Amino acid sequence: MTAPRTACTISVGDELLAGESLDTHGRTIAATLGARGCRVLGHRVVGDDVAAIAAAMREALADADLVIVTGGLGPTLDDVTREALAEVLEDPLVVDVEAVSTLEAWFAGRGRPMPESNRRQVMRPSSAHLLPNPHGTAPGIAASVGGVPIAVLPGPPREMRPMLDLVVETHLAAEPARPVVVVRAVGIGESDAGTRIAEFMRRDAPLPVATTVSDSIVSARIRGRDAGDADEVERLARAVEDAWAPFAFARGEGSLEAAVGSLLAGSGATIATAESCTGGLLAGALTAVPGSSAWFPGSVVTYANRRKVEDLGVSEIDLERDGAVSRSVAVAMAAGARARAGASIGVSTTGIAGPDGGTDAKPVGTVWIGIADDDGTDARCFRFPGERDTVRRRTVLAALQLVRLRLLGASEPLLWERASVS
């Protein structure tokens, strides 16, 4: 059996065509297959309709070497992808006896009887076989039409992904992975980032570097043509990291909070947070890192001024004179968080996330971030563009990057930072 070189993908769901949910499986599957040299020729989104799903399957089977379908395997009557596959295969649907036992055990393990409606989920076209789902009740279905494999995977991403890996393992395991490195940075604008690496971005370069920006994180993608490009990809990745220093924090899926965690763990330091405008999201980001209990004892969220005074020892005089969104309060919050938890580093956020609360002098998006450690204290003022959620997310990223730079002994200003504000 030769490995499939091309694929077509199909996402099923009325909610996708109604604009209520965003289809992300097309991208996930394309990236996964592409890394193994299997190119996606086309992607279709169809509704929960047997005829439409079957028609899309037939077209895809005619065009490509591999077809992957996601969604429509749930227990309810509007989930009809298995019926569409049966129609394409011209096979009757049968109950998979083994899978009934597995599913009954799954519910028993959760102390619940199996609802009758879930019985539909263990039906399959007679010539197909089921793919195990360790994370949910819907098994996937694998079949073959005229030698072209077709796999149907459940819609929930955490159930879909491991099953996609299984499909890749089955059909593409022998393909060497194409080398790809993605370098990620925070605190630098996309134009500046592009200018710094312009020579690597030329379209006529053997391996042109492409940049994208998403959620304030700038990424550079370096992709080899085949396994032989691994050294050149690595060389380019290092060149991008140098050009983006000190803002580049990770490769691939590595998060900024994980980078901060590694630095903290490596130096035996601990960190405590005091949050106002981010309301817990900074602590939430740090504790997303597995093992963070080694360097994160705890923190406070002080939304009300009274909590800033009582929990962190912020001076009522400073609050009265400078307001809660100020250098003095940011510094006192960071120092208070550090002292209270006995941590090496304290970091604080206080700002105006909106939609209300802005003034001419301190418009929505004005945020102070404070840091306190053995070397003293620092505070920086930012003016983040965007609405409430965006301002809060950008504040978390800036605070994490400021901690990272502090741990590295760097002090470059970040994107959206305002110089010489007091």
Next chain:
Amino acid sequence: MTAPRTACTISVGDELLAGESLDTHGRTIAATLGARGCRVLGHRVVGDDVAAIAAAMREALADADLVIVTGGLGPTLDDVTREALAEVLEDPLVVDVEAVSTLEAWFAGRGRPMPESNRRQVMRPSSAHLLPNPHGTAPGIAASVGGVPIAVLPGPPREMRPMLDLVVETHLAAEPARPVVVVRAVGIGESDAGTRIAEFMRRDAPLPVATTVSDSIVSARIRGRDAGDADEVERLARAVEDAWAPFAFARGEGSLEAAVGSLLAGSGATIATAESCTGGLLAGALTAVPGSSAWFPGSVVTYANRRKVEDLGVSEIDLERDGAVSRSVAVAMAAGARARAGASIGVSTTGIAGPDGGTDAKPVGTVWIGIADDDGTDARCFRFPGERDTVRRRTVLAALQLVRLRLLGASEPLLWERASVS
């Protein structure tokens, strides 16, 4: 001219099929058209290839009353959507003289001469006309094939959206909005949710109700065929809310934290949180609600046991005897958070989010959620499936739902709750 009732959409771009960019236009356009009673029958993603784009256009034109294509209008040689449209129309490409002047003026206004490559952007099939682009250099193109209108819009979202509004204005302005209600619930499984409203989900019902689950939130979508269905949609939405009581918390985009916030604001109550495994995410969710400062004074994240003792007054004896993940500690944390901030309600989380720290008796996913208020204390034990991020997110949703139910005087067990654990 009757208004189009159905549409097909096409997104063009190699980067979409390579998994490098996420296609969001399908959703945006579907939601926009759907609100005007024009249903999207299918969405296709194709690469920058004349034959593939033309084939997708032909299929879409055969299926629907309106076709909208995005992407592939840029100045570079890999942008070939206009060539594909010319092929479908069997028309030559001509330079639009008026548009040349507009484009030259656009560049002159930015103090730059027009690059020769941009001249391609003002070409159009001879029977088509251009759509103005106030935000960029690529005009859109509008044409008609056998009476079916087809519009090609540029890929960048801020250029695409205003042009989409223009297309809607042209073809769908007279259509009254179709009534749509989405009912959302947390704490109930999808199968149970489906069983409770099975009679409304029958495919042969005049307005069949469809359910989806995403990130532990179960949604039911009720969609009218036209404006005349508004009363029936409302009746069905109430029936679903009744069937899902007390778990249904909002309609449409309303969040669970906003629902909790409204109840708190309405009753003059305040809330404080004490978080271990959620590490700040529960406070982060509550403070995502604009105006939350009215009912959220502040909170603590106590990751280390010492912080639970010092910040919340948890007894060292309880911690020693029962462990940090226990009913006694959850109750003491909630009571401590409430007392410390002088809030009406305290809510706590303590659990094992993983990947490490699980035992046979308390595997990863074991979480206690505590509540304290004037009426006393309560604590519930959960066993959430999933990895670290998922366990944390599910804990936040369950904690919010428990607070909501407490405020409503309800006490139904939630999904994944374990009965009679001490």
